[in-house]
Every structure is written in C-alpha cells, then in structure tokens.
Amino acid sequence: MPGANNAFVQFCGVQKTYDGETLVVKNLNLDIALGAFLTMLGPSGSGKTTTLMMLAGFEAPTNGSILLAGRSIDNMPPHKREIGMVFQNYALFPHMTVEENLAFPLKVRKLGKSETEVKIKRALEMVQLGAYRKRRPGQLSGGQQQRVALARALVFDPKLVLMDEPLGALDKQLREQMQLEIKHIHEELGITVVYVTHDQGEALTMSDQIAVFNDGVIQQLGAPAELYERPQNAFVAQFIGENNRLCGKVVAVSGATCTVEIAGVGNVHALAINIDSVGRPTVLSLRPERAKVNPAPGSLPNIFTAQVAEVIYLGDHVRARVSVCGQDQFVVKLPNSDDVSHVEPGAVITIGWKTEDCRALDAP
Numbered sequence: 001m002p003g004a005n006n007a008f009v010q011f012c013g014v015q016k017t018y019d020g021e022t023l024v025v026k027n028l029n030l031d032i033a034l035g036a037f038l039t040m041l042g043p044s045g046s047g048k049t050t051t052l053m054m055l056a057g058f059e060a061p062t063n064g065s066i067l068l069a070g071r072s073i074d075n076m077p078p079h080k081r082e083i084g085m086v087f088q089n090y091a092l093f094p095h096m097t098v099e100e101n102l103a104f105p106l107k108v109r110k111l112g113k114s115e116t117e118v119k120i121k122r123a124l125e126m127v128q129l130g131a132y133r134k135r136r137p138g139q140l141s142g143g144q145q146q147r148v149a150l151a152r153a154l155v156f157d158p159k160l161v162l163m164d165e166p167l168g169a170l171d172k173q174l175r176e177q178m179q180l181e182i183k184h185i186h187e188e189l190g191i192t193v194v195y196v197t198h199d200q201g202e203a204l205t206m207s208d209q210i211a212v213f214n215d216g217v218i219q220q221l222g223a224p225a226e227l228y229e230r231p232q233n234a235f236v237a238q239f240i241g242e243n244n245r246l247c248g249k250v251v252a253v254s255g256a257t258c259t260v261e262i263a264g265v266g267n268v269h270a271l272a273i274n275i276d277s278v279g280r281p282t283v284l285s286l287r288p289e290r291a292k293v294n295p296a297p298g299s300l301p302n303i304f305t306a307q308v309a310e311v312i313y314l315g316d317h318v319r320a321r322v323s324v325c326g327q328d329q330f331v332v333k334l335p336n337s338d339d340v341s342h343v344e345p346g347a348v349i350t351i352g353w354k355t356e357d358c359r360a361l362d363a364p
Contacts, residue, residue: 007031007032007033007067008032008033008034008035008036008068008069008159008160008192009030009031009032009055009066009067009068009160009192009194010030010031010032010066010067011028011029011030011031011051011055011064011066012029012064012065012066012067013027013028013029013063013064013065014027014028014029014051014054014061014063014064014065014066015027015028015061015062015063015064016047016050016051016054016059016061016062016216017062023062023216024047024050024216025047025050025051025054025061025216026047026215026216026217027064027217028047028051028064028216028217028218030211030218030221032192032194032209033192034159034192035190035191035192036192036193036208036209037183037186037192037193037195037206037207037208037209038193038194038195038207038208038209038210038211039194039195039196039197039202039203039206039207039209039210039211040052040194040195040196040197040211040213041197041198041200041203041210041211041212041213041239041240042198042212042213042214042239043198043214043239044198046213046214046215046216047213047215047216047217048196048211048213049164049165049196051213052162052164052194052196054066055083055162055194056078056081056083056085056162057073057076057077057078057081057083058078060074061074068081068160069159079108081160082156082158082159082160083158083160083161083162084152084153084154084156084158084160084161084162085153085161085162085163085164086146086149086150086153086161086162086163086164086166087149087164087165087166088164088165088166088167088168088169089169090137090145090146090148090149091149092137092145092148092149092152093137094136094137094138095136096136096137097133097134097135097136098124098129098132098133098134098135098136098137098140098148099120099124099133099134101137101148101152102119102120102123102124102148102151102152102155103116103120104152105152105155105156106119106120106155106156109156111156119155119156119157120133120155123151123152123154123155124151126151126154126185126188127147127148127150127151127181127185128147129144129147129148129151132144132148142169142170142174143170143174143177143178146166146167146169146170146178147178147181149166150166150182150185154185154189154191158191159191159192160191160192160193160194161191161192161193161194162193162194162195162196163182163193163194163195163196164196165196165197165198166178166182166195167179167197167202168197168199175202176205179202179205179206180205182206183205183206195207200239200240200241203224203240204224204228204240204241207223207224208223209221209222209223210222210223210224210227210240212227212235212236212239212240214235214239219232219233219235219236220232220233220236227240228240228241228287230359231273231285231359231361232273232274232361233273233274233361233362234283234285234361234362234363237283237285237359237361238285241287242287242288242331243285243286243287243288244284244285244286244287244288244291244327244330244331245283245284245285245327246260246262246268246283246284246286246325246326246327246330247262247281247282247283247284247363248260248261248262248263248268248281248282248284249261249263249279249280249281249282250272250275250277250278250279250280250281250282250360251267251278251279252278253272253275253276253277253278255272256271256272257269257270257271257272257355258270258271258272258275258282258360260282260284260360262325262326263326264326265304265325265326266304268284268302268325268358269301269302269355269358270284270355270358270359270360271355271356271358271359271360272360273359273360273361273362274361274362275360275361275362280363281363282360282361282362282363283360283361283362283363284358284359284360284361285358285359285361286353286357286358286359287357288319288331288332288333289333290353290354290357290358291330291332291333291351291352291353292351292352292353293320293332293334293338293343293349293350293351294342294349294350295350295352299352300352300353300354301354301355302352302353302354302355302358303350303351303352304324304325304350304351304352305324305348305349305350306322306323306324306330306348306349306350306351307322307323307324307346307347307348307349308320308321308322308343308344308345308346308347308348308349309321309322309323309328309345310345311340311343311344311345315336316335316336317333317334317335317336318333318334318336318338318340318343319331319332319333319334320332320333320334320340320343322349322351324351330351332351
C-alpha cells in the first residue's frame with residue numbers, strides 16, 4: 001500500500017514519456033527517508049533530471065504516482081508543494097537585492113514583516129552573506145550568487161529541497177568548498193535533500209544514498225561506499241570511481257567465487273556477482289588502488305606479467321598505465337610512500353590482486 005512504509009518521498013511505478021513512444025523514466029519505484037541526502041547520479045539523458053522535475057511539479061508522470069509525506073502530489077501545482085529549489089543558473093531576480101530575493105518566497109506565503117526579517121537574517125548567516133544583503137546579484141561572484149540561491153531555497157523552512165546541478169558553473173576549488181557547505185547545512189537542519197548531478201565525485205562527497213541512473217532505470221541504490229566497493233553491474237562499476245575492466249568467460253563457479261578465462265592470457269579468480277553458471281561472458285571490475293605491483297610469487301591468487309606504458313606523478317600517488325591481460329589501458333595507483341623507482345615506461349613488472357578485490361559482473 002503506497003505510503004505505508006513511512007518513506008517521506010515515494011515514487012510508485014512512475015513512468016515518463018514525452019512522445020508517447022520512448023520512456024525517459026521506466027517504472028521507477030523509489031523511497032526517500034525523511035532527513036536523507038539522496039543524489040540522483042547518471043549521464044545526460046539517463047532520466048535523473050526528469051525525475052527531479054516530476055517531484056518538483058514541473059513535469060507530470062505519464063503513469064504511476066508520487067507521494068510526499070504519504071499524500072499524492074500528482075495534481076498539486078509546484079507552488080503548493082512547499083519544496084525549495086536550487087538551479088544551476090541560480091534563477092535570482094537581477095533587479096532585486098539579496099534580501100529582496102530572500103523575501104520573495106516569504107511574501108508569497110504572506111508572512112509578517114518581523115517574521116520575514118528573522119528568517120532572512122538566519123538564512124544569510126547560514127550561508128555567511130549577512131554583509132551582502134543590500135547588493136544585487138550582478139554585484140556578487142558566482143559562488144556568492146549560489147549561496148543566495150541556496151539561502152532562498154531554505155528561507156521558508158521547507159522539509160524538502162531539490163537541487164539540479166547547482167554547482168556546475170563554479171570552478172573546481174569553489175565547487176568543492178560548496179559541496180562541504182551544503183553537506184554541513186543539511187546535517188545542521190535535518191532537511192531532506194534530493195540532488196541531481198553527473199559528477200560522481202560530488203555524489204560520493206555529499207550523499208547518504210546515491211541512485212545511479214542509466215537509460216531511465218535505477219541501476220543501483222546504496223550508500224557511497226557500497227556503490228564504490230560493491231557495484232552490482234558493469235555500468236555502476238564504470239560510472240562510480242575509476243575502474244579497470246577485463247573481459248572474459250566464466251569457466252567455473254564455486255560458491256561466492258568464480259574462475260574467468262581471458263583469451264590468450266589465462267584464468268582470473270574473482271567474486272561471482274549475479275553469476276551462477278559457466279559459459280557466460282563477464283566483465284571483471286578491479287579498482288586501480290587494489291592492484292599490487294611486483295607481489296611476492298604465490299602471495300596472491302592472481303598474478304600476471306605487465307609492461308609499463310606510462311607513469312604520471314600526481315603528488316600523493318603515482319599513476320601507472322600498463323598493458324596486462326590483453327588490456328593496454330589498465331591503471332595502477334601507487335602511494336607516493338612506496339618505492340616506485342622501478343615503475344617506469346618500458347619496464348616489465350608483475351601485477352597481482354586478491355580474489356575478493358575483483359568482481360565478475362554481468363556483461364553489458
């Protein structure tokens with residue numbers, strides 16, 4: 001029964017098509033808890049922004065229903081949903097001062113002058129812009145404008161705030177700073193945030209939960225560490241973090257592990273994820289930091305000869321691209337504390353990894 005599980009936001013069998021033929025969102029069922037920070041992550045065209053726009057009320061589901069606090073909001077106009085919105089382009093009124101921009105949603109709700117002043121003051125303190133209240137957006141930097149947009153979304157105390165690529169226009173350093181500020185504000189206020197981005201680093205930094213979208217379907221839903229450490233299919237493994245892919249065929253399955261044959265190379269031992277029979281193609285997933293260089297013979301179940309193609313010094317670690325197991329784009333990350341003098345272009349080394357660090361996933 002919809003609404004029976006106490007989820008704050010529920011998508012129940014939601015579908016969306018614009019042309020009557022192609023489904024942009026396919027049979028979406030998603031529960032979001034009160035106070036959660038959920039990020040919808042995926043490439044362009046994956047359905048994440050359409051899902052957000054349906055929740056905001058700017059798009060209507062073709063089929064299915066959306067519930068907020070147990071009530072259907074399918075026929076409720078956007079301004080009655082009491083949802084805060086933050087957009088990438090800020091959407092501030094250029095002719096209004098900062099405090100007038102913040103006052104606007106309060107006037108719409110017919111709040112008194114004294115209450116309006118209290119809420120504006122608190123919101124500006126939250127984003128550290130108290131000294132800028134008389135300025136207009138054109139007199140502010142991009143980061144300051146984004147803070148005003150965030151304050152305006154929070155000023156009327158919504159229980160739900162939606163953010164659509166809000167940091168996409170900022171430079172890297174400012175974007176990373178704002179990620180932490182938004183995360184801290186969420187923790188302080190206990191509001192529910194639904195955030196859309198295509199930046200997997202941003203999603204890992206900020207979220208309690210991440211819904212990975214592709215082709216209108218949630219591929220996996222989970223905490224950041226779960227998605228990174230335990231991807232359930234090849235798309236999630238490739239989209240979340242950096243990933244080495246090796247293609248092969250399952251030749252044996254034993255409980256939670258399997259043996260995968262890589263043509264012309266040999267066998268690799270891996271965890272069997274959604275694999276229960278032999279003979280099927282699979283994609284092996286291995287994070288670059290899990291691969292070991294020149295392990296002691298016999299110390300790991302998977303050890304192969306490799307040739308170093310490229311070495312890049314990145315301060316805290318060294319990134320080596322090697323040719324191994326028929327894959328010439330295989331990446332290894334080595335901490336700068338290790339002796340990496342032997343890892344140089346042209347060098348022949350060995351690469352090894354544990355069975356549990358390598359995941360055999362469904363081939364796309």
